[in-house]
Amino acid sequence: MEIEETAAPGRRERKKRETRAALTAAALRLALEKGPDNVTVEEISEAADVSVRTFFNYFSHKEHAILGRDPEHLASALERIRTAPADQSPLTTMWLIVHAVLRDLISEGELSRRGELIMGAPNLLYHLMLSSLDDERQMSAALAERIGDPLRAMLVVSTAGAACRVAMELHKQTPDRPPAELVDQAFQLLAQGIDPEFAPGPDVQKGS
Structure with missing residues (x-):
């Protein structure tokens, strides 16, 4: 039981890093393809296979995702x-x-x-x-x-x-x-x- 409790935060943090990386990769790819002004948060979220709500858990706006903040x-x-x-x-x-x-x-x-x-x-x-x-x-x-x-x-x-x-x-x-x-x-x-x-x-x- 103690091992599971210790390992859980590591898995959560790894999942967070993976989600952030997926969002920044999708944002950059779409910005390069369409131009940054023509990309929407909805498109970035869909490309990263997450909800728009999840997007805003990581970035306050699309520009920070494109910048890879x-x-x-x-x-x-x-x-x-x-x-x-x-x-x-x-x-x-x-x-x-x-x-x-x-x-x-x-x-x-x-x-x-x-x-x-x-x-x-x-x-x-x-x-x-x-x-x-x-x-x-x-x-x-x-x-x-x-x-x-x-x-x-x-x-x-x-x-x-x-x-x-x-x-x-x-x-x-x-x-x-x-x-x-x-x-x-x-x-x-x-x-x-x-x-x-x-x-x-x-x-x-x-x-x-």
């Missing part, structure tokens, strides 16, 4: 930030978070196609921007609590996000360069300082 990514990121070793630099923590998400996205095999779709759809870009900003706010707050410096925390999180976006854009232009490699180069540049020669002139007034 997974709340587990944010939850894992926040947990990693809060439990990071005291001697781990904030940028290193963000690098680990990014690579964990990249592994999931690459394993799905749809990274490039989803990226191309998003770049060509203003509505998807808008929803991606909104959700990314919300993620960054939560991660910045968690990092600020850990390091005690809100400004540095916000800069680290936001520049890490910018590095990822730039890496994905470059990967689209140069598909032979792996996303993880581009991300590593971007983070290395951030760590070294993107402009060590920065020196505002004496005629530049602070706050102007």
